[in-house]
Amino acid sequence: AQSVTQPDIHITVSEGASLELRCNYSYGATPYLFWYVQSPGQGLQLLLKYFSGDTLVQGIKGFEAEFKRSQSSFNLRKPSVHWSDAAEYFCAVGPIQGAQKLVFGQGTRLTINP
Amino acid sequence: DVKVTQSSRYLVKRTGEKVFLECVQDMDHENMFWYRQDPGLGLRLIYFSYDVKMKEKGDIPEGYSVSREKKERFSLILESASTNQTSMYLCASSFLAGGPGTDTQYFGPGTRLTVL
Numbered sequence: 666a667q668s669v670t671q672p673d674i675h676i677t678v679s680e681g682a683s684l685e686l687r688c689n690y691s692y693g694a695t696p697y698l699f700w701y702v703q704s705p706g707q708g709l710q711l712l713l714k715y716f717s718g719d720t721l722v723q724g725i726k727g728f729e730a731e732f733k734r735s736q737s738s739f740n741l742r743k744p745s746v747h748w749s750d751a752a753e754y755f756c757a758v759g760p761i762q763g764a765q766k767l768v769f770g771q772g773t774r775l776t777i778n779p
Numbered sequence: 780d781v782k783v784t785q786s787s788r789y790l791v792k793r794t795g796e797k798v799f800l801e802c803v804q805d806m807d808h809e810n811m812f813w814y815r816q817d818p819g820l821g822l823r824l825i826y827f828s829y830d831v832k833m834k835e836k837g838d839i840p841e842g843y844s845v846s847r848e849k850k851e852r853f854s855l856i857l858e859s860a861s862t863n864q865t866s867m868y869l870c871a872s873s874f875l876a877g878g879p880g881t882d883t884q885y886f887g888p889g890t891r892l893t894v895l
Contacts, residue, residue: 674819699883708783708869708886709822755821765810765829765873766837767884769822 667692669758671770679778680748686741686773688756698739699757699767700730709755715739726750751777782806783887785870791893798857800890802870809875811853812884813837813845816867828853829875860894867891 668691678684690696697716701709713724720732730741739756753774759767786801804811810829814822814837824837826845834845842864846854853872857864868891871884 669821671821701886706888708888709871709884710886711883714883757822765875765882766812766824766827769814771819771821 667758667761667768669756669768669770671754671756671773673773674771675774675776677776677778678746681745684741684743684746684750684775686754686756686775688739688741688770689737690739690756690758691737692758696758697760698730698732699759700724700728700739700741701755701757701769702726703753703755703772705752712741712754746775746777748777748779751775783870783872783885785868785887785890787890788888789891789893791895792857792860793895794861796857796860796894798860798892798894800855800857800868800870800892802853802855802872802887803851804853804870804872804885805851806872806874806885807850808872808885809850810873810882810884811847812871812873813843813853813855814869814871815839816869816889822869825855860892862894865892865894 670689699714700712703709715722715732753772756770757767783804812827813825828834828847844856869889870887873882873884
């Protein structure tokens with residue numbers, strides 16, 4: 666069955682430090698991969714997505730992610746975090762069973778130390 | 780910008796009550812989704828709809844039903860609310876073009892439902 670694993674439930678980094686959030690997936694074909702961010706009290710906003718082509722994908726707010734088929738991973742990175750990046754981050758994979766469904770990971774909560 | 784709105788940000792109901800959660804999108808999207816979000820479990824799909832009057836069960840449909848009478852509106856119904864349905868409920872929509880699963884889902888702000 667399709668699944669997404671975000672191994673880190675909670676990560677704390679200092680402002681200005683680099684960030685990498687991990688995402689591993691299990692999927693039987695070429696996946697479509699997404700990273701979403703949820704700020705406190707808000708809905709989810711798309712950061713970036715990968716469908717095909719260049720495996721390094723650029724997103725909004727200075728984020729990027731790299732698709733590594735051999736490792737079944739789609740890790741999110743940012744070279745220098747800002748206090749406003751404190752949020753929960755979700756990785757997702759689709760399509761599921763030929764339908765317009767996504768499977769989401771458990772989420773990683775990011776805390777920024779000043 | 781796509782806008783997905785949900786009727787309430789916070790809702791408190793009693794066990795056994797019938798609860799309606801409303802979602803409206805303004806971008807003429809074909810697909811609409813209802814998720815529940817619980818700590819440590821991420822988002823789990825309850826129901827989705829790819830057209831008016833069409834619906835498909837998600838991963839956790841038990842205790843819920845949905846209604847889509849108009850393209851822009853997708854309602855989630857808790858027939859008899861129970862305490863284990865206390866959760867954050869998120870609505871999303873997406874455009875069909877590009878094929879199944881390929882389109883970005885746009886999310887509403889969520890409704891935090893508490894069932895006492």
